[in-house]
Amino acid sequence: QSDLTQPASVSGSLGQSVTVSCTGTSSDIGGYKYVSWYQQHPGKAPKVLIYDVSYRPSGVSNRFSGSKSGNTASLTISALQPEDEADYYCSSFSIRSSLLVLFGGGTRLTVL
């Protein structure tokens, strides 16, 4: 049972868009702007896609975007490519404990 709730899987066709949700509480996602998203391919370490809710690190495709509404954050991937097939994890700061990060359970994206 993860602290943040994500769908176990989502799928989309090549060229389409998909959105992955991540639901927390007012003590984490809803109350603060420190939401991040990570992509993990099989056998690889995760890498950051989005930080501070909606900012992309340099080098990350602008097909990835993040947003937040209330206690739910979202990652949208547009123009799906085969290489987008991976696991995606959300993460958030929590007021309940400093210097600790909450993770979602992860969402497996299948590109059809």
Next chain:
Amino acid sequence: EVQLVQSGPEVKEPGESLKISCQGSGYTFAKFWIAWVRQMPGKGLEWMGIIYPDDSDTRYSPSFQGQVTISADKSISTVYLQWSSLKASDTAYYYCVRPTLNGNSIRYIDSWGQGSLVSVSS
């Protein structure tokens, strides 16, 4: 370029002790917090704890308090994760990570080690 290089895979038996390492380079190692993240086979990410190498200030996630020990040797830019008595349920990949903070608030993880696989089986 920030790099976190972790020690290699380990195969251990239940009850044995183990210490894995993570060496940082490309930045002022002692002045940045380093954390450990567990990923059990086929499962998600779990935050274990974090250490500030300069003074070894360490904080543990409640789930891992008393189960592992995190330490650092800033003279060789290395952080460690150790177990005194391994269990089969400790089988997992362990990642060292460098978070970016704002004060004491972790904004996100900007760097990851390559992961260390620990296998515990009799």
